[in-house]
Amino acid sequence: MPPLLVENPHSLGRFVGREIATTEWFLLTQDRIQQFAETTEDRQWIHIDRERAQRDSPYGTTIAHGFFTLSLVSYFLQKAIQIGSGVRMSVNYGLNRVRFPSPVLAGSRIRARFTLQATKDIADAVEATFSVVIEGENSDKPCCVAEWVVRYYS
Numbered sequence: 001m002p003p004l005l006v007e008n009p010h011s012l013g014r015f016v017g018r019e020i021a022t023t024e025w026f027l028l029t030q031d032r033i034q035q036f037a038e039t040t041e042d043r044q045w046i047h048i049d050r051e052r053a054q055r056d057s058p059y060g061t062t063i064a065h066g067f068f069t070l071s072l073v074s075y076f077l078q079k080a081i082q083i084g085s086g087v088r089m090s091v092n093y094g095l096n097r098v099r100f101p102s103p104v105l106a107g108s109r110i111r112a113r114f115t116l117q118a119t120k121d122i123a124d125a126v127e128a129t130f131s132v133v134i135e136g137e138n139s140d141k142p143c144c145v146a147e148w149v150v151r152y153y154s
Contacts, residue, residue: 003079008086009126009152015116021080025109025137026072028064033106036068050106064104069144070095073132076112077150087152093127096147102139109137117147125153 004021006012030050037043045052046063053062074092104110115131127149134144 003082006081006083009083009128009154010086010121012083012116012126012128012152013119016118017116019113019115021112021114023076023079023111023113025111026076027109028068028104028106030062030106033062033064033068036065036071040065040067042067059103059105062106064106066100066144069100069104069110069134070098070146072110072134073112073144073146073148076132076134077114077130080112080114083152086154089153091151091153093149093151096129096149098144098146100144102136102141102143104136104143108139110134110143111137122151125151127151 001022001024004015006015033047037048042065046057047065048062050062054060057063111134113133113135117129117131119129120127128151130148130150132144132146132148133142136143
């Protein structure tokens, strides 16, 4: 699905309360999970030891770190929305709430749905609050649900 094209940050306001984008599927491979484990020093067996995960995990395989899934939110937003002009820089201002209702199995695909909850004008910026739901393919429950605040500076 092509990204939503928005003229400028102030134009986001007309999308408040609406789901504005669903991204394409993204494959979360074991190699990517391993790289994340190395980068973050989080080498828990459930993420990197396939044999033990097959034997001891209720999922039967390794799973992605919740923080890895969450970290992909900025990648997904780039695929979901393009702002035509008026943005000198965008800043991840933070998260209000994050939950990981279901695991992301190694080798599975995920995608994100974005709903714009609110916009607010602040000095030299527009602050946008997004509801982000990351879905796992063939999963009944989302794997990550977050409320994310982004500031677009002009």
